[in-house]
Amino acid sequence: MSPSVSTSIAILAWATCALFFGKYLDSAVAFVAASKSTAPELETRALLETGWWNSAMNSSSKSSPCEWVGITCNADGSVIKINRTSVFLGGKLKLNFSSFPNLVHLSLSGTRLEGSIPLEIGTLSKLTHLDLPFNNLTGELTISLANLTQLVSLNLYDNMLRGPIPPTLGHLLNLKYLGLDKNRLNGSIPPEIGMLRNLVYLGIEHNELIGQIPSALGRLTNLKDLSLSWNGIRGSIPPEIGNMKSLIHLSIGNNKLDGPIPSTIGQLTNLKILYLDSNQINGSIPGEIGNLKFLTSLRLQSNHLSGPIPIDLSSCYRLEELLLRSNNFNGNIPHFLISIRRVNLAYNSLEGPIPKGYDRYHTSDTLDGNNDLCDVYFSPCPVSGGSLLVCFIIWGSVGALVVCLLSARCIGTKTHSNKSRETKDGNLFCIWNYDGNIAFKDIIEATEDFDIKYCIGAGGYGSVYKAKLPSGKVIALKKLHRLEAENPTFDESFRNEARVLSEIRHRNIVRLHGFCLHKRCMFLVYEYMEKGSLFCVLSNHVEAQELDWSKRVNIIKGTAQALSYMHHECVPLVVHRDISSNNILLNSQFQAFISDFGTAKLLDPNSSNQTSIAGTYGYVAPELAYTMVVTEKADVYSFGVVALEILMGRHPGELLASLPSSSTGNVMLCDILDQRLPPPIHMVAPDVSLVAEIAFACLRTKPKSRPTMERVSREFLSCEKPPSKSLHTVSLSQLRNQEMYLVGSTTETHRSRSPCG
Ligand SMILES: *[C@@H]1O[C@H](CO)[C@@H](O)[C@H](O)[C@H]1NC(C)=O
Ligand SMILES: *[C@@H]1O[C@H](CO)[C@@H](O)[C@H](O)[C@H]1NC(C)=O
Ligand SMILES: *[C@@H]1O[C@H](CO)[C@@H](O)[C@H](O)[C@H]1NC(C)=O
Ligand SMILES: *[C@@H]1O[C@H](CO)[C@@H](O)[C@H](O)[C@H]1NC(C)=O
Ligand SMILES: *[C@@H]1O[C@H](CO)[C@@H](O)[C@H](O)[C@H]1NC(C)=O
Ligand SMILES: *[C@@H]1O[C@H](CO)[C@@H](O)[C@H](O)[C@H]1NC(C)=O
Ligand SMILES: *[C@@H]1O[C@H](CO)[C@@H](O)[C@H](O)[C@H]1NC(C)=O
Ligand SMILES: *[C@@H]1O[C@H](CO)[C@@H](O)[C@H](O)[C@H]1NC(C)=O
Ligand SMILES: *[C@@H]1O[C@H](CO)[C@@H](O)[C@H](O)[C@H]1NC(C)=O
Ligand SMILES: *[C@@H]1O[C@H](CO)[C@@H](O)[C@H](O)[C@H]1NC(C)=O
Numbered sequence: 001m002s003p004s005v006s007t008s009i010a011i012l013a014w015a016t017c018a019l020f021f022g023k024y025l026d027s028a029v030a031f032v033a034a035s036k037s038t039a040p041e042l043e044t045r046a047l048l049e050t051g052w053w054n055s056a057m058n059s060s061s062k063s064s065p066c067e068w069v070g071i072t073c074n075a076d077g078s079v080i081k082i083n084r085t086s087v088f089l090g091g092k093l094k095l096n097f098s099s100f101p102n103l104v105h106l107s108l109s110g111t112r113l114e115g116s117i118p119l120e121i122g123t124l125s126k127l128t129h130l131d132l133p134f135n136n137l138t139g140e141l142t143i144s145l146a147n148l149t150q151l152v153s154l155n156l157y158d159n160m161l162r163g164p165i166p167p168t169l170g171h172l173l174n175l176k177y178l179g180l181d182k183n184r185l186n187g188s189i190p191p192e193i194g195m196l197r198n199l200v201y202l203g204i205e206h207n208e209l210i211g212q213i214p215s216a217l218g219r220l221t222n223l224k225d226l227s228l229s230w231n232g233i234r235g236s237i238p239p240e241i242g243n244m245k246s247l248i249h250l251s252i253g254n255n256k257l258d259g260p261i262p263s264t265i266g267q268l269t270n271l272k273i274l275y276l277d278s279n280q281i282n283g284s285i286p287g288e289i290g291n292l293k294f295l296t297s298l299r300l301q302s303n304h305l306s307g308p309i310p311i312d313l314s315s316c317y318r319l320e321e322l323l324l325r326s327n328n329f330n331g332n333i334p335h336f337l338i339s340i341r342r343v344n345l346a347y348n349s350l351e352g353p354i355p356k357g358y359d360r361y362h363t364s365d366t367l368d369g370n371n372d373l374c375d376v377y378f379s380p381c382p383v384s385g386g387s388l389l390v391c392f393i394i395w396g397s398v399g400a401l402v403v404c405l406l407s408a409r410c411i412g413t414k415t416h417s418n419k420s421r422e423t424k425d426g427n428l429f430c431i432w433n434y435d436g437n438i439a440f441k442d443i444i445e446a447t448e449d450f451d452i453k454y455c456i457g458a459g460g461y462g463s464v465y466k467a468k469l470p471s472g473k474v475i476a477l478k479k480l481h482r483l484e485a486e487n488p489t490f491d492e493s494f495r496n497e498a499r500v501l502s503e504i505r506h507r508n509i510v511r512l513h514g515f516c517l518h519k520r521c522m523f524l525v526y527e528y529m530e531k532g533s534l535f536c537v538l539s540n541h542v543e544a545q546e547l548d549w550s551k552r553v554n555i556i557k558g559t560a561q562a563l564s565y566m567h568h569e570c571v572p573l574v575v576h577r578d579i580s581s582n583n584i585l586l587n588s589q590f591q592a593f594i595s596d597f598g599t600a601k602l603l604d605p606n607s608s609n610q611t612s613i614a615g616t617y618g619y620v621a622p623e624l625a626y627t628m629v630v631t632e633k634a635d636v637y638s639f640g641v642v643a644l645e646i647l648m649g650r651h652p653g654e655l656l657a658s659l660p661s662s663s664t665g666n667v668m669l670c671d672i673l674d675q676r677l678p679p680p681i682h683m684v685a686p687d688v689s690l691v692a693e694i695a696f697a698c699l700r701t702k703p704k705s706r707p708t709m710e711r712v713s714r715e716f717l718s719c720e721k722p723p724s725k726s727l728h729t730v731s732l733s734q735l736r737n738q739e740m741y742l743v744g745s746t747t748e749t750h751r752s753r754s755p756c757g
Pocket of ligand 4: 112
């Protein structure tokens, strides 16, 4: 007899024996009074009946199923765990459930089971884990699942189950994991699911659910993962979703949701994944999204969302994927997007320039189908001495037209109201201060209705265009994006501000020629500055050499006078808050014009002078690091930086950093001057020395120690120059130790000067 035949016979005998004893014991149960030893026999028989262990058994003489592959027993030899994961079983789930009073774990994942889940499964009263994913189970979810009150995990992922989710699942109060994804469940999500307070995972993706997301789900405060994608769920996202504070992964894409994204989404501060794509969600992205510091992936594509891409998203600094394709987003492409790895913005209504560096990670098809994108990669300065247009007015980061604002009136300013002209034409309202004739239609014609080829730059709220009017006059236009133009509050303050600005005049403040207000098109018209920003001119070697010492001194003087006017002649006073070489524009004669009043603020006796931080890095006064109170002395500091920058030909960052140490002790003024120019001589040398002296006074750490702009301006107007020492003999420490300009200092009277006759 071959060994294999003998083994087969042995097995057969063993099996028959087991069956016989099973039958015998079965009838004996009554008088053995269900002694402990009987249970394993019942279990053995029930296991054999399944036919799931044929292959395991011919391998051994293992008499107890406790030693079979995938079976775990307790100390009494009773089966507590059945695990036949990934074994081909096929057929129905025909386990005699009543034979397993101690079963806690039933795992039949991927065993090709068919048919429905038997009602009798409800007898497994100790079951904690029921894992039947990746099978072909059909029929409805049996009502008796509700009897399995010890269940911690119910996984029915990827079967063919139909019908509704029984509300009685809400009885399974120990449930942590409920996976019903990839079936054909229909009906709506029963609110009773909200009773499963221990739930950590709830997945019902890829089913045929209808109805709304019950607000009761908001009670699932331990839930980390909620997946409801690919169903037919309707209605709006309930605000209660914000109560699910443990959520890490929320995916409700590919449904029929409408209404807004609730702002309560901002309470889900643990969220990493948020998928709301392919619905009919409308409204704008709530700013609260910025609270989601752990967010790595945000998918909102294919919805009806509108409004701007909120700058708040820049606080989600772990964001790696941002899909906004196929919505109605408008406004600019915010600069922070350039650092997000995967971005898709195609098919929206975005406008303005594409931020420099956007192409580092992103291809141009991520921008397809947008309106008015100005496809120019702006570098802050032109590469060579070529066109300066690009550089003209980089209107600063917040460069809206909040230009010189609100209700400022300036003493001694003749209003030009008789030169101004108002045009009213239906929705269109224009005011022109420019004495030439400008008409709305001229602007539209000159820019070919704001064609991108005329776009020369952009700020946070709008794009800047250059246009030549029929008269030959070249102007710069700052156009608000549609969103701002449609916002009633903005519209109102814009009207007020623009009117007032047209009354503020100074020869060193950029001129507003007029503005137009129209429902869909708001813009400001400025005089055009041929040379662009001071920063650009200083960065270009050819231009920088053209900018000789006397031109440089004049720029500093002009800037000082404009600031003095804003600080001391306007009531209430106007603080610019963003003085930098970028915001000082130069005309063809290199005369200075302060621009970009986007962050400017009025200081009146009634208003709180508290403010959020503004300004450009490298120009912000040190006190603003710890106080939010804005004073005009912050402008004085920034002016000091710009003045030194003009003398040095570059930003004085390193020098300023080294000032507190003694290492600058022996540095001479001439050592820091822009080496691209010959040293200042004759009349201009004392001016350069005076500028340096004043600049260091303006850079004093204590705001109160800095001179006022009025004082600075007076100093420049006076005829008395500092003694004309050779610049080689003037050291920085000498300049810095000057007591002058200190309030009440004796030098003030000592050095009184008479104005030039
Ligand atoms: C069990 O027996 C069958 C047929 O005799 C054989 O094909 C199979 O390999 C055996 N299984 C094991 C685990 O020995
Ligand atoms: C079930 O068995 C499979 C393979 O035999 C194993 O990978 C898995 O971890 C087991 N599952 C449980 C819950 O014991
Ligand atoms: C399950 O086992 C019990 C006890 O052995 C028996 O009474 C019952 O008929 C079995 N059920 C099925 C469906 O085989
Ligand atoms: C389900 O059954 C179909 C045939 O009816 C088969 O093609 C498929 O592979 C089965 N799926 C699983 C997971 O067993
Ligand atoms: C479920 O429990 C109920 C009582 O709570 C009981 O009547 C019913 O027979 C049980 N169903 C099953 C299949 O065990
Ligand atoms: C759910 O599907 C079944 C067929 O599987 C159908 O009879 C029933 O009407 C459906 N229910 C809903 C609410 O669509
Ligand atoms: C969003 O859509 C609903 C109708 O689905 C509409 O009532 C509501 O006004 C829309 N909201 C916005 C902001 O468009
Ligand atoms: C403007 O002209 C009107 C008469 O046309 C005159 O009454 C008014 O005073 C003038 N306003 C200014 C500011 O010159
Ligand atoms: C704000 O500053 C202005 C100018 O320095 C001052 O007149 C005003 O009193 C200040 N307002 C408050 C509330 O402190
Ligand atoms: C400040 O408030 C007073 C009293 O409310 C008011 O009369 C005055 O006009 C206000 N000043 C400004 C500049 O708004």
